[in-house]
Amino acid sequence: MTTARHGPKLLILGKQGSGKGTQGARLAAHLGVRHLATGDMLRAAVHAGTPLGREVATVLAAGELVSDELMLDVLDARLNTPDVIWHGFLLDGFPRTLAQAESLLERLGPDGIDAAVELELATEIAVERLLARAREDDRPEAIARRLALYERQTVPVSALFDRLDVLLRVDGNGTPDEVFDRVRGVLDPVLWGTDSAVG
Ligand code: AMP
Numbered sequence: 001m002t003t004a005r006h007g008p009k010l011l012i013l014g015k016q017g018s019g020k021g022t023q024g025a026r027l028a029a030h031l032g033v034r035h036l037a038t039g040d041m042l043r044a045a046v047h048a049g050t051p052l053g054r055e056v057a058t059v060l061a062a063g064e065l066v067s068d069e070l071m072l073d074v075l076d077a078r079l080n081t082p083d084v085i086w087h088g089f090l091l092d093g094f095p096r097t098l099a100q101a102e103s104l105l106e107r108l109g110p111d112g113i114d115a116a117v118e119l120e121l122a123t124e125i126a127v128e129r130l131l132a133r134a135r136e137d138d139r140p141e142a143i144a145r146r147l148a149l150y151e152r153q154t155v156p157v158s159a160l161f162d163r164l165d166v167l168l169r170v171d172g173n174g175t176p177d178e179v180f181d182r183v184r185g186v187l188d189p190v191l192w193g194t195d196s197a198v199g
Contacts, residue, residue, distance in 0.1 A: 007033050007088020008191055009108060011095075013158050014119030015150045016143065017126030018172045019179055023119060024092035026180055031191070033088040036078055038071060040093075043137075045074075063142030065149060068099050079107065097153045101160050115190045116161040117183055119172035123147055 008031060014020040021037060028035035042060060045053035052074065056066050065071075075094060078084060095101035105112050130143050161167040168186040172179055 004085075005088065005108075005111075006086050007031075008090075008115075009088055009111075009113045010090045010187075011113055011116040011161070012090060012092050012119070013116055013154065013161075014172060015121065015123065015126050015154075016146045017128075017130040018119040018121040019129075019176065020092055020119055022176050023117075023179055023183055024090055026176070027117075027183060027187070028090045030184070031088070031090070033090050034078075034084045036075070036084070036089050036091050036094070038075065038091075038093040038096075041074055041078070042066060060137050061142070063137065063145035063149070065096060065153070068097060068103070071096075071100065072103055075104075076107070095157050096149075098156045098160065101157045112164060113161075113166055115166050115168055115187055116158070117168050117170055117187060118158050118161075119170055119179065119183075121172035125173070 010027075010031075010033065012020050012024045012027065021039075024037060025035055042053075042056050046057045046060060047053070052070075056070070059066050071094065075091075079089065091104075095104050126147065127143060130138050131140070158167060168190065170179065170182045170186060
């Protein structure tokens with residue numbers, strides 16, 4: 001579908017523990033775009049005990065990926081709300097596979113996305129952060145599984161956006177404020193033109 005969209009169309013990529021959720025929420029608030037975090041959507045469905053939640057609960061607990069078909073259904077419903085079409089979006093946790101990335105680009109039409117920010121962080125540091133946050137699906141086996149899946153399935157996704165010349169790589173080390181400043185430093189010129197990079 002090629003609905004005329006108004007606001008920025010952004011992605012945030014990075015392995016689990018890279019600070020993607022924190023930076024995604026901050027960035028979305030800063031830009032006034034909708035933060036569409038697929039993991040949050042799925043966890044909310046599990047907690048609410050909806051049919052979708054019952055279907056995905058065991059997949060989430062194991063650290064496996066939900067099927068592309070199911071994920072796209074969930075996402076389509078959000079991408080096509082007037083609110084998201086008007087304000088723009090920051091996708092967080094999607095696309096996680098090449099198939100999801102290609103489906104997204106098909107849905108967005110020729111303009112695709114404006115920028116994909118990738119937070120880079122060494123796996124050992126990501127694991128330390130994940131073990132410290134103690135989310136219910138953050139058992140060590142599930143963490144290891146998700147990090148392995150990231151390498152296998154999501155690295156090709158960032159390579160695709162790199163080829164499309166919209167990938168912005170950012171060092172994910174440091175405090176949330178430091179990382180946020182770096183993200184703004186690379187993203188603002190893309191969104192508002194090179195003048196905003198000065199000062
Ligand atoms: P996250 O909060 O992004 O770490 O996602 C938590 C869990 O939700 C993942 O481990 C997957 O089981 C599922 N999930 C989130 N996004 C996706 C996606 N794009 N494709 C498949 N599964 C997903």
